Amino acid sequence: MKEILIELKPLAYGKLTVVLFALAISFLWGVILIGRQERLQEKAIGLFHKSDVRFSFQRIGPDALADYNSKLEKSIETTAVQLKKLLPTAPYIVVNTTGNDFKLYNNRHEIIREGLVSTGSFTILKAGNNKAWMFKTPRGQLKVLGKTKDPVWKRPDWAFIEEGLKVPSYNHPSRYEYGTLGDYSLNLGDGYLIHGTLYQRFLGLPVTHGCIRMGDDDLELVFKTLQIGSRVFIY
Amino acid sequence: MSTENPKNNKMDNKDQIWILRFFFWFAKNKKMQILLLLLIFVFPILVLINNVFIPVANFDLIPGQSENTLGIEDSTKNELKKPTKEQLILLKEIFEKKKNLAFQQNRLLLSRQDSIYLLVNIPDSSVTIEIKGLAARTCKIQSFEMSKRLHYGQHEALLNWLSEPFSLENELSTIPKTPTLVVEAPKDTAEAAKLPRKPLEPEKTFVQYTLWFSRNLVIEVEQTELPAESDFELIRRYKHQHDSLFKRSLIKKIAEPMHPDQPIQIKIKLNEADARAIYRAMPHSNYAKFILKL
Numbered sequence: 357m358k359e360i361l362i363e364l365k366p367l368a369y370g371k372l373t374v375v376l377f378a379l380a381i382s383f384l385w386g387v388i389l390i391g392r393q394e395r396l397q398e399k400a401i402g403l404f405h406k407s408d409v410r411f412s413f414q415r416i417g418p419d420a421l422a423d424y425n426s427k428l429e430k431s432i433e434t435t436a437v438q439l440k441k442l443l444p445t446a447p448y449i450v451v452n453t454t455g456n457d458f459k460l461y462n463n464r465h466e467i468i469r470e471g472l473v474s475t476g477s478f479t480i481l482k483a484g485n486n487k488a489w490m491f492k493t494p495r496g497q498l499k500v501l502g503k504t505k506d507p508v509w510k511r512p513d514w515a516f517i518e519e520g521l522k523v524p525s526y527n528h529p530s531r532y533e534y535g536t537l538g539d540y541s542l543n544l545g546d547g548y549l550i551h552g553t554l555y556q557r558f559l560g561l562p563v564t565h566g567c568i569r570m571g572d573d574d575l576e577l578v579f580k581t582l583q584i585g586s587r588v589f590i591y
Numbered sequence: 592m593s594t595e596n597p598k599n600n601k602m603d604n605k606d607q608i609w610i611l612r613f614f615f616w617f618a619k620n621k622k623m624q625i626l627l628l629l630l631i632f633v634f635p636i637l638v639l640i641n642n643v644f645i646p647v648a649n650f651d652l653i654p655g656q657s658e659n660t661l662g663i664e665d666s667t668k669n670e671l672k673k674p675t676k677e678q679l680i681l682l683k684e685i686f687e688k689k690k691n692l693a694f695q696q697n698r699l700l701l702s703r704q705d706s707i708y709l710l711v712n713i714p715d716s717s718v719t720i721e722i723k724g725l726a727a728r729t730c731k732i733q734s735f736e737m738s739k740r741l742h743y744g745q746h747e748a749l750l751n752w753l754s755e756p757f758s759l760e761n762e763l764s765t766i767p768k769t770p771t772l773v774v775e776a777p778k779d780t781a782e783a784a785k786l787p788r789k790p791l792e793p794e795k796t797f798v799q800y801t802l803w804f805s806r807n808l809v810i811e812v813e814q815t816e817l818p819a820e821s822d823f824e825l826i827r828r829y830k831h832q833h834d835s836l837f838k839r840s841l842i843k844k845i846a847e848p849m850h851p852d853q854p855i856q857i858k859i860k861l862n863e864a865d866a867r868a869i870y871r872a873m874p875h876s877n878y879a880k881f882i883l884k885l
């Protein structure tokens with residue numbers, strides 16, 4: 357009898373074991389649920405919320421629905437017309453400074469040429485006296501302000517500084533470089549140009565000082581297609 | 592020579608017998624089984640009720656008051672009537688048009704400003720970089736996930752929420768906004784030849800970014816292409832930063848189960864070139880505007 361009692365003693369803790377085990381599992385499970393509560397909340401949204409159209413229905417008024425619908429249609433048409441007016445009516449070019457490519461469009465918004473360009477390298481050149489230049493291509497909408505055949509590059513100060521050369525006087529002959537810009541250039545203002553390049557192998561890469569460099573054939577077509585005032589979209 | 596202790600063996604056998612007896616006792620004791628099940632479920636059920644169901648039921652899905660965006664005065668304060676099937680179809684058409692109008696008007700508004708802006712058109716599965724009303728680049732969304740709040744939110748609250756362009760408030764990315772390289776001006780031509788230069792090859796870093804906009808909108812963009820092994824550390828750091836900004840501690844979650852400013856997330860997957868171009872094209876901070884069409 358005594359032996360049987362000794363052997364059954366652990367079972368006396370059975371209830372406690374079950375309760376503790378259950379509470380431990382319950383707690384662990386609860387903690388996991390709290391950890392994932394945002395996901396569960398997201399899933400539960402459909403259980404408690406439903407779009408109710410009755411408020412809007414009441415506001416518009418059951419008899420005014422058709423009228424309201426046609427008024428909306430007119431407003432959409434008017435806005436669409438206003439948006440269409442913003443679009444270029446002449447050929448234009450779109451330049452991607454991240455992928456270093458371009459698309460040339462005609463006035464019907466059809467692509468007539470696409471290819472590679474080189475744009476600003478995002479290099480910051482720091483000279484003494486708090487002078488610094490950032491070589492980036494401006495983004496947004498620009499316009500062709502001028503067109504030049506056989507352009508001559510007048511080297512700015514940074515072109516000398518970055519080569520470790522002494523900056524010459526403003527009109528010094530060493531500032532003028534012939535052939536560097538290719539056969540054509542289109543002036544975008546603030547010293548930025550679309551021009552040709554001697555470094556055609558770098559097309560598709562961001563290596564310029566802010567200008568947009570193009571291959572010879574592409575540049576010729578762009579030069580002939582875009583007129584003064586044509587829009588240049590850069591992103 | 593055997594090292595087994597006969598006394599230990601005897602003890603092991605006794606333990607096994609007790610365990611068997613315990614299970615035998617448990618299997619026969621239905622009350623204990625029910626108690627076990629009840630206790631296991633009690634805490635999770637409480638968590639679900641307190642932290643999920645009650646907060647969700649009382650939560651305003653779309654931030655801001657549900658205003659009269661339809662621009663019509665309350666014609667009556669009578670009990671709300673249920674529309675007929677035909678009226679319901681017309682109402683849905685009106686809501687779609689209202690969303691479309693808000694989208695177009697926002698485009699018109701931003702096109703008058705001198706900035707690049709972003710359009711996400713969910714019905715068309717496209718993301719567009721627009722400049723002055725011209726779609727400079729339209730990218731196909733490869734896949735997307737959208738918060739259910741946008742689906743179940745009240746129509747008028749949603750229209751109100753979409754009625755103005757969103758402004759960028761913060762961003763986190765695996766790629767730099769401007770990949771700048773700083774160089775000091777060389778003293779002579781010899782030094783100029785040794786200047787550091789950017790690698791002459793296209794960038795390949797894995798593109799993943801999160802954009803926080805006004806009115807609790809969060810857009811997460813990720814490239815569809817798998818990352819290279821060399822990018823794993825970069826992605827780990829990004830995710831760590833992302834979690835530190837978004838994840839709340841267990842205590843905070845218990846104290847406030849649903850934060851009133853809980854973001855409305857839209858996750859978008861784009862191809863690498865599109866994802867990179869969009870991030871780089873977006874202007875900095877508040878200048879970056881975003882229009883959403885649902």
